[in-house]
Amino acid sequence: MTTHTVNRRDFIRVTAAAGGGLVLGFNWLSACSPSSRQAKAAVHDLNAFVKIDTDGLVTIMAPNPEIGQGVKTALPMIVAEELDVDWKKISIVQAGLDTGKYSRQVAGGSGAVRSSWAPFREAGATGRQMLVNAAAAEWQVDPAACSTEAGKVWHKESGKSTGYGDLVEKAAALPVPKNVALKDPSAFRIIGKRMPNYDNKAIVTGSIKYGIDTRRKGMLYAAIIHPPAFGQKLQHFDDSEAKKQPGVQQVVSFDNNIAVLARSTWEAMQGAKAIKADWSDDSKLESTGDYADNFRKILDRPSQEKPRRKDGNIRQAFAGAARVIEAEYAAPFLPHNTMEPMNFFADVREDGVELYGPVQTPEKAQSDVSKLLGIPKEKIKVGMPRTGGGFGRRLKSDFVTEAAMISKLAKAPVNLIWRREDDMGGGDYRPMGLYRYRAALDQEGRLIAWHHHSVGVTGNPSRQDSFPAGAVPHLQVDALEYKSPVTTGPWRAPNHNFIAFSEESFLDDIAHQVKKDPVTFRLELLEQAKQHPVGKVDYDPDRYAGVIRKVTEMAGWGQPRPGVYQGFAAHFSFSTHVAEIVELIRAGDKLKISKVYCAVDCGTVVNLSGAETEVEGGIIDGIGHALYGELTLTRGRPDQTNYDHYRLIRMREAPEVEVQFIRNNEKPTGLGEPGLPPAGAALANAIFAATGKRLRSQPFIKSGFFG
Amino acid sequence: MAVFNLTINRKNYKVDVDPQMPLLWVIRDFAGLTGTKYGCGIAQCGACTVHYGEDAVRSCSLPVSSVGDKAITTIEGLSEKGDHPLQLAWDETDVPQCGYCQAGQIMNAAALLKKNPHPSDEDIDEAMSGNICRCCTYKRIRKAIKRAAEKAGGRS
Numbered sequence: 009m010t011t012h013t014v015n016r017r018d019f020i021r022v023t024a025a026a027g028g029g030l031v032l033g034f035n036w037l038s039a040c041s042p043s044s045r046q047a048k049a050a051v052h053d054l055n056a057f058v059k060i061d062t063d064g065l066v067t068i069m070a071p072n073p074e075i076g077q078g079v080k081t082a083l084p085m086i087v088a089e090e091l092d093v094d095w096k097k098i099s100i101v102q103a104g105l106d107t108g109k110y111s112r113q114v115a116g117g118s119g120a121v122r123s124s125w126a127p128f129r130e131a132g133a134t135g136r137q138m139l140v141n142a143a144a145a146e147w148q149v150d151p152a153a154c155s156t157e158a159g160k161v162w163h164k165e166s167g168k169s170t171g172y173g174d175l176v177e178k179a180a181a182l183p184v185p186k187n188v189a190l191k192d193p194s195a196f197r198i199i200g201k202r203m204p205n206y207d208n209k210a211i212v213t214g215s216i217k218y219g220i221d222t223r224r225k226g227m228l229y230a231a232i233i234h235p236p237a238f239g240q241k242l243q244h245f246d247d248s249e250a251k252k253q254p255g256v257q258q259v260v261s262f263d264n265n266i267a268v269l270a271r272s273t274w275e276a277m278q279g280a281k282a283i284k285a286d287w288s289d290d291s292k293l294e295s296t297g298d299y300a301d302n303f304r305k306i307l308d309r310p311s312q313e314k315p316r317r318k319d320g321n322i323r324q325a326f327a328g329a330a331r332v333i334e335a336e337y338a339a340p341f342l343p344h345n346t347m348e349p350m351n352f353f354a355d356v357r358e359d360g361v362e363l364y365g366p367v368q369t370p371e372k373a374q375s376d377v378s379k380l381l382g383i384p385k386e387k388i389k390v391g392m393p394r395t396g397g398g399f400g401r402r403l404k405s406d407f408v409t410e411a412a413m414i415s416k417l418a419k420a421p422v423n424l425i426w427r428r429e430d431d432m433g434g435g436d437y438r439p440m441g442l443y444r445y446r447a448a449l450d451q452e453g454r455l456i457a458w459h460h461h462s463v464g465v466t467g468n469p470s471r472q473d474s475f476p477a478g479a480v481p482h483l484q485v486d487a488l489e490y491k492s493p494v495t496t497g498p499w500r501a502p503n504h505n506f507i508a509f510s511e512e513s514f515l516d517d518i519a520h521q522v523k524k525d526p527v528t529f530r531l532e533l534l535e536q537a538k539q540h541p542v543g544k545v546d547y548d549p550d551r552y553a554g555v556i557r558k559v560t561e562m563a564g565w566g567q568p569r570p571g572v573y574q575g576f577a578a579h580f581s582f583s584t585h586v587a588e589i590v591e592l593i594r595a596g597d598k599l600k601i602s603k604v605y606c607a608v609d610c611g612t613v614v615n616l617s618g619a620e621t622e623v624e625g626g627i628i629d630g631i632g633h634a635l636y637g638e639l640t641l642t643r644g645r646p647d648q649t650n651y652d653h654y655r656l657i658r659m660r661e662a663p664e665v666e667v668q669f670i671r672n673n674e675k676p677t678g679l680g681e682p683g684l685p686p687a688g689a690a691l692a693n694a695i696f697a698a699t700g701k702r703l704r705s706q707p708f709i710k711s712g713f714f715g
Numbered sequence: 716m717a718v719f720n721l722t723i724n725r726k727n728y729k730v731d732v733d734p735q736m737p738l739l740w741v742i743r744d745f746a747g748l749t750g751t752k753y754g755c756g757i758a759q760c761g762a763c764t765v766h767y768g769e770d771a772v773r774s775c776s777l778p779v780s781s782v783g784d785k786a787i788t789t790i791e792g793l794s795e796k797g798d799h800p801l802q803l804a805w806d807e808t809d810v811p812q813c814g815y816c817q818a819g820q821i822m823n824a825a826a827l828l829k830k831n832p833h834p835s836d837e838d839i840d841e842a843m844s845g846n847i848c849r850c851c852t853y854k855r856i857r858k859a860i861k862r863a864a865e866k867a868g869g870r871s
Contacts (some may be wrong), residue, residue: 131725397813659846660840
């Protein structure tokens with residue numbers, strides 16, 4: 009195999025693969041990569057590449073974990089667009105972890121398309137230019153007189169054309185061109201179109217393999233027992249009965265966990281049930297019923313912490329206000345509830361470790377296992393299957409280190425599979441919190457001061473720069489942390505998922521109290537942020553106003569229809585502006601959501617079908633959790649550990665959703681999360697329109713308005 | 716432990732397992748057919764849905780000893796070439812996000828269409844509300860079922 013390395017751009021190299029294929033490797037964001045030596049060495053491994061074989065088949069690697077957000081389809085679309093190939097003739101292959109070649113292999117922060125847009129386009133365009141140069145040399149014409157279309161180079165003047173497959177060998181030997189031209193968006197043939205999920209056929213026939221489906225020679229299935237309550241630790245356990253269970257092979261224990269290994273999943277689970285364990289209290293066992301009082305006590309004391317944001321002087325502003333409005337909002341714990349429960353395959357051997365399974369942060373998994381076992385990262389291989397949901401739960405790699413430890417102790421390859429009860433009861437929840445807001449208004453009903461004072465379980469419960477920050481002269485955000493043995497973590501659109509509800513409900517409340525249309529009230533604030541910005545303003549007031557105007561047109565806001573009640577909310581997250589209107593009707597003595605309208609400005613839409621389903625799903629997810637989501641604890645034990653006691657939204661409750669994207673050629677922004685946050689607020693505001701009641705704590709099902 | 720002879724996707728499987736072992740785990744870990752998924756283990760989410768004769772059942776809650784000689788069909792056996800009207804409609808409608816629940820959704824919808832070839836929105840809500848989709852692809856699931864019903868309609 010010959011290798012041509014062209015050191016012009018760090019992230020673009022070319023290699024002629026065995027069999028004469030052109031492999032164009034690209035290390036995007038290589039400027040941020042800690043070691044260019046690593047990247048160079050990795051080129052020979054051909055891990056990050058576009059590959060074209062002599063038959064013209066194009067293979068594009070998908071480097072990011074696919075958790076349902078559509079990146080395995082969307083990222084290759086960007087490459088294919090600039091490469092100018094027939095989408096129907098490409099094949100996509102999921103890459104394993106190799107940060108030497110792929111700088112960002114994360115499913116989180118709605119960041120994949122945002123960070124890959126420029127380097128992926130450039131990689132595709134560079135490959136295309138090399139194929140053009142090869143054809144032009146053969147025809148002895150000016151490359152500028154050639155064009156490409158669907159995997160072919162054309163010279164229109166002479167009528168000549170050649171397929172990429174016939175050019176690839178020659179192209180591979182050419183130098184990598186500099187500063188290649190990118191397509192004008194008006195010429196896009198793939199970007200912005202509806203491309204079905206690349207794995208659809210494998211999914212609908214059941215042939216796709218998730219982590220839970222991993223099967224290897226000699227593999228044992230492992231079930232795990234964690235402490236049953238937050239704040240407990242393992243005293244001792246008796247595994248004599250468990251070991252008598254059919255199929256059970258071994259029992260191992262580490263930290264405060266016990267694992268049962270068996271020849272099948274169910275036998276491991278049955279074995280786990282037969283373990284007799286004693287647990288002792290390591291700290292106070294908390295019940296969620298006590299939290300509200302604890303939270304209030306904390307908020308009633310003046311905060312000793314430095315404010316997260318401080319503009320102007322709220323004390324003076326409130327003292328001189330014509331009117332002050334206050335409200336308090338309560339957020340419950342939420343488990344992530346990915347449909348595929350936590351699981352991971354690990355094979356820890358003397359000569360190295362193989363990890364394979366569903367994780368949003370494969371690099372962190374590798375580094376955590378490296379630290380745990382004292383094995384260098386280079387000896388730890390990580391592979392990523394298609395994953396049955398993430399929602400933030402798989403940003404953590406606790407289940408990966410558990411699998412590795414079990415494999416090490418059992419001296420066998422293992423597939424660790426958490427039961428649903430382990431998963432829902434296992435913590436890392438969306439934090440429970442209490443949010444207090446005060447607004448000061450002047451004689452004309454203008455918002456002059458805003459105070460956000462909140463407390464949440466572990467971590468900053470706020471998003472201090474969230475709107476109306478930037479539009480209010482005096483603003484302060486005091487966000488406090490309540491330390492608890494209950495573990496919390498990022499949950500789809502972290503913090504945004506609740507503060508969009510509290511802020512947008514409160515703004516609606518204020519607008520009604522000062523007798524202004526809630527939409528007009530927001531637009532006036534956005535105009536204020538544009539004309540007289542205060543402090544940091546991370547949203548774009550014009551684009552914000554753009555989605556608001558769009559959604560009001562879609563829903564006919566301000567044109568009341570009898571029996572239809574509308575609620576509005578908008579929110580900015582992950583660089584994307586979203587506005588939503590929820591419509592309610594009466595069904596008997598209950599309310600029913602009849603429709604949700606949504607306008608999104610996420611810049612250029614890469615895959616229209618994928619983008620639409622992300623937003624639709626995000627809205628229904630947001631509504632479902634606002635309506636039903638709540639995990640409670642009694643003396644440290646989760647009261648809900650399966651779907652018989654924990655309600656998720658189902659088909660009959662899922663409303664119709666209409667999504668429209670603002671058409672522009674701006675670079676793409678986040679999309680996996682931004683659709684969710686405004687939904688709960690728009691629903692609460694619609695409930696107010698229908699009933700005159702303000703719902704300030706979730707879940708709304710407790711109000712009795714819904715069936 | 717006991718020996719059971721099962722017919723799954725028209726193939727015979729002989730397994731020696733605990734009679735209480737749910738069919739789901741026999742299918743996944745002994746027959747090696749992993750298209751049928753585990754979601755909750757208590758018949759609440761529908762990810763494990765298979766056909767037991769003509770009926771959609773939650774295989775996580777059906778002990779292997781109660782299966783008898785009735786034919787079992789899993790997602791892998793729904794059609795020979797992956798071209799059941801629902802499988803085609805699922806792709807055309809671009810239903811899956813993470814995809815994990817979709818085998819169960821399709822098997823449940825297939826049993827629905829067999830009994831009711833032209834379901835109304837209410838029929839679909841009623842039949843499909845036992846299947847959770849955490850990505851909330853419900854809108855497209857409904858559309859795909861209707862699309863498949865329309866296409867298959869010509870045949871029945």
